Amino acid sequence: MTRYVTGRRDFLKSSLLATGGLLALPSCLKNYTAWQFFTEEEALCMSAICEQIIPTDIYGPGAGYAGVIFYIDKQLDEVFLDDREEYREGIRLIQDSAIQLHGMKFEALDFELQKGFLEQMEVGENRALSAEENMQQSALFRKMVQHTMQGFYGSPRHGGNRNYISYRLMKLDYPYIVGQNRYRDLKNH
Amino acid sequence: MTKKHYNAIVIGAGASGGIIAKELAMEGLTVALMERGDWQVFDKHPTDELISQRTSVLDSVSGPDWKKNPRVYVGPDGKREIVRPGDGRYSPLAAVVGSGTVTYGAMAWRFMEEDFKLKSEYGEVKGSTLDDWPISYTELEPYYEKAEWEIGVAGQAGANPFEAPRNKPYPMPPFEYNRDGEIFSAAAERLGMHPFPIPMLRNSVPYNDRPACIRNRTCVGFQCPVDGKNGTQNTVIPKAISTGNCDLIVEAKVAEILSRPNGNVKGVRYYDANDREKTITADIVIVTASATESARLMLNSKTDLFPNGLGNNNDWVGRNLQGHAYTGAFGIFDHDIKSYAGPGATMGICDFNHHNPGIIGGGLICNEFNRLPYLFSQTRPPGEPSWGKGHKEFQINNLKRMAGLHGPIQEMPMFDSRVTIDPEVRDHWGIPVVALSGQRHPLDRVHCQFLSKKAEEILKEAGAVRTWLSVGGGGGPSGHQHQNGTLRMGNDPKTSVVNKYGQVHDIDNLFVSDASVFVTGGGFNPVLTIMAVAYHTAGYIVKNWKGTRFR
Numbered sequence: 001m002t003r004y005v006t007g008r009r010d011f012l013k014s015s016l017l018a019t020g021g022l023l024a025l026p027s028c029l030k031n032y033t034a035w036q037f038f039t040e041e042e043a044l045c046m047s048a049i050c051e052q053i054i055p056t057d058i059y060g061p062g063a064g065y066a067g068v069i070f071y072i073d074k075q076l077d078e079v080f081l082d083d084r085e086e087y088r089e090g091i092r093l094i095q096d097s098a099i100q101l102h103g104m105k106f107e108a109l110d111f112e113l114q115k116g117f118l119e120q121m122e123v124g125e126n127r128a129l130s131a132e133e134n135m136q137q138s139a140l141f142r143k144m145v146q147h148t149m150q151g152f153y154g155s156p157r158h159g160g161n162r163n164y165i166s167y168r169l170m171k172l173d174y175p176y177i178v179g180q181n182r183y184r185d186l187k188n189h
Numbered sequence: 190m191t192k193k194h195y196n197a198i199v200i201g202a203g204a205s206g207g208i209i210a211k212e213l214a215m216e217g218l219t220v221a222l223m224e225r226g227d228w229q230v231f232d233k234h235p236t237d238e239l240i241s242q243r244t245s246v247l248d249s250v251s252g253p254d255w256k257k258n259p260r261v262y263v264g265p266d267g268k269r270e271i272v273r274p275g276d277g278r279y280s281p282l283a284a285v286v287g288s289g290t291v292t293y294g295a296m297a298w299r300f301m302e303e304d305f306k307l308k309s310e311y312g313e314v315k316g317s318t319l320d321d322w323p324i325s326y327t328e329l330e331p332y333y334e335k336a337e338w339e340i341g342v343a344g345q346a347g348a349n350p351f352e353a354p355r356n357k358p359y360p361m362p363p364f365e366y367n368r369d370g371e372i373f374s375a376a377a378e379r380l381g382m383h384p385f386p387i388p389m390l391r392n393s394v395p396y397n398d399r400p401a402c403i404r405n406r407t408c409v410g411f412q413c414p415v416d417g418k419n420g421t422q423n424t425v426i427p428k429a430i431s432t433g434n435c436d437l438i439v440e441a442k443v444a445e446i447l448s449r450p451n452g453n454v455k456g457v458r459y460y461d462a463n464d465r466e467k468t469i470t471a472d473i474v475i476v477t478a479s480a481t482e483s484a485r486l487m488l489n490s491k492t493d494l495f496p497n498g499l500g501n502n503n504d505w506v507g508r509n510l511q512g513h514a515y516t517g518a519f520g521i522f523d524h525d526i527k528s529y530a531g532p533g534a535t536m537g538i539c540d541f542n543h544h545n546p547g548i549i550g551g552g553l554i555c556n557e558f559n560r561l562p563y564l565f566s567q568t569r570p571p572g573e574p575s576w577g578k579g580h581k582e583f584q585i586n587n588l589k590r591m592a593g594l595h596g597p598i599q600e601m602p603m604f605d606s607r608v609t610i611d612p613e614v615r616d617h618w619g620i621p622v623v624a625l626s627g628q629r630h631p632l633d634r635v636h637c638q639f640l641s642k643k644a645e646e647i648l649k650e651a652g653a654v655r656t657w658l659s660v661g662g663g664g665g666p667s668g669h670q671h672q673n674g675t676l677r678m679g680n681d682p683k684t685s686v687v688n689k690y691g692q693v694h695d696i697d698n699l700f701v702s703d704a705s706v707f708v709t710g711g712g713f714n715p716v717l718t719i720m721a722v723a724y725h726t727a728g729y730i731v732k733n734w735k736g737t738r739f740r
Contacts, residue, residue, distance in 0.1 A: 053580075054576070054577075054580070055578055057578055057581060059581065059582065062581070079248070122576075146567075148576075150246055150563055153584075154239040154563050170562060170585055170588045172562070
């Protein structure tokens with residue numbers, strides 16, 4: 001029997017409690033309907049994974065604020081076409097095993113439990129999965145890490161790194177290009 | 190308007206093709222300079238790391254088109270896999286007018302005298318096709334000079350005590366050291382090494398009617414926004430066009446070189462920008478399409494006299510594919526050592542090119558080109574977390590505190606590291622594609638370890654609080670950006686494809702001039718040598734041109 005209570009409101013509440021701030025979620029995620037690849041449920045799970053990979057911390061916002069999920073969603077629709085099935089199946093396995101092991105969906109787990117879950121996924125030691133599944137999940141996790149880094153540290157043109165947040169965290173000045181270079185689409189700056 | 194017939198067709202408007210087209214057009218020959226890509230436009234990729242030529246995660250803004258240009262990679266286990274240009278195993282080169290000279294880091298190395306006679310210097314190497322070049326440094330020297338002055342190099346003659354003799358200084362003063370260059374050069378000097386400013390194909394002062402470099406952070410992998418980086422696209426190609434004798438045909442995908450019954454070539458069959466199949470003819474054809482694509486074109490052009498591809502009756506076409514294993518070390522400092530001004534590499538050390546006991550060839554050491562944020566996120570010391578809180582903290586704290594010293598190692602050529610034609614896979618135009626297979630020589634790894642340890646010594650002397658090695662070599666096949674060696678030049682037609690002028694053995698009016706004619710790749714970035722060889726080949730063609738025909 002599963003103990004988790006579904007519903008977006010509950011999720012948001014628990015996620016806020018778990019991560020301690022709105023920054024962890026893209027502010028528009030809850031009303032976002034324009035997913036190109038993910039279902040809304042997958043997006044909630046994936047968004048929590050991204051925030052684990054690059055968390056909000058004393059330095060500032062993480063992958064959630066940066067909108068990395070939008071980067072991954074966009075690229076799975078446009079560029080990473082070969083990764084689509086792997087993501088879909090992988091997220092399903094993550095949710096199934098989170099429920100089996102902890103009685104809740106992944107995104108509803110508290111932050112430390114999520115972290116431990118992903119650490120096991122990384123090394124292929126998820127107790128709820130077969131050896132073969134663990135191997136696939138381990139490879140998928142490496143891919144998720146790379147994609148999250150791209151979304152966070154790459155140009156905002158591709159959907160992530162909202163407001164150039166990662167550049168600000170790294171204290172990078174605007175690249176100096178005479179006469180040509182301006183950050184584009186910078187609305188809240 | 191393209192003509193039906195030219196004196197010369199040059200296939201590939203990169204480092205060599207641009208030079209040859211210009212040299213021939215200036216002498217009055219009509220030239221068709223064919224390029225698979227188009228002119229690159231800066232605004233398509235303003236400072237965008239993920240689509241740059243160095244980190245092609247989402248796309249390669251300089252081409253080639255991912256969807257239309259597959260290749261096949263054959264792993265050590267014989268498994269064939271289709272790869273796209275974003276995949277490192279593809280060995281992509283920029284498909285634009287100017288090719289890699291638009292996006293390169295622009296180091297302008299002359300090879301050393303020893304680099305042209307490795308076999309004489311070091312003897313036979315077991316398992317390798319190591320050999321001497323049929324041409325010496327002394328013969329090439331005037332052509333190096335020509336490249337330095339016409340394309341434009343900034344450097345300090347005599348600053349490198351190991352530099353081969355030169356007749357003329359560089360046309361522009363050298364670039365200053367950046368912060369890590371300053372610190373590393375002082376450390377290297379304390380260790381008895383001989384650091385010096387890297388010669389660069391960038392303007393240190395206004396030159397050739399274009400402005401000086403602005404130390405742009407996003408330099409290597411990108412087109413220069415102020416045109417301060419010198420390639421064939423902003424020097425010799427415009428000059429060639431200005432003669433009125435040269436037609437630059439962009440987006441032209443050459444499928445095949447056409448031959449006469451007597452064995453001489455007569456033109457090419459290609460697909461134009463609208464994918465229409467076309468043919469043009471010429472008195473001579475010069476293949477300048479890169480070590481992978483030039484070999485492919487030769488192998489795809491079969492005749493009764495050359496049933497296995499032009500020049501390939503000895504089965505040497507496509508073999509000896511080389512590149513550069515990059516090797517070095519990283520260090521973390523307790524102060525900001527990287528200024529992050531562009532492009533980042535300023536200091537070179539040639540103490541480890543030749544005459545190091547037990548090392549064949551060796552390689553140079555340089556401080557690094559900037560690692561942009563995503564690439565930096567993929568670089569960590571052993572044991573550091575690859576994600577999570579620790580990973581982010583490292584990124585924020587060390588972007589300017591981590592620095593590397595790296596260099597290209599002289600690879601040992603391998604007969605079985607090669608370009609072949611895949612029996613099944615075709616590109617968008619139906620042309621059979623490159624398959625890459627083979628392995629690196631085990632000595633490459635040994636040489637890389639040697640160079641990496643030297644790099645680490647400098648980092649430690651410079652005060653790094655933590656250092657680690659990043660050792661290249663191993664695996665295979667080689668190739669990549671410094672791909673070379675597939676259409677070897679030599680005096681013996683049995684063990685080479687072209688003669689010292691780039692003329693294909695047995696085909697008088699077919700030439701090859703790009704890094705594919707290299708016998709060995711040196712312990713240096715190859716582009717200035719590609720340019721020098723191009724001038725040398727062009728000089729030979731011009732000298733033997735008799736008004737309306739070749740010889």
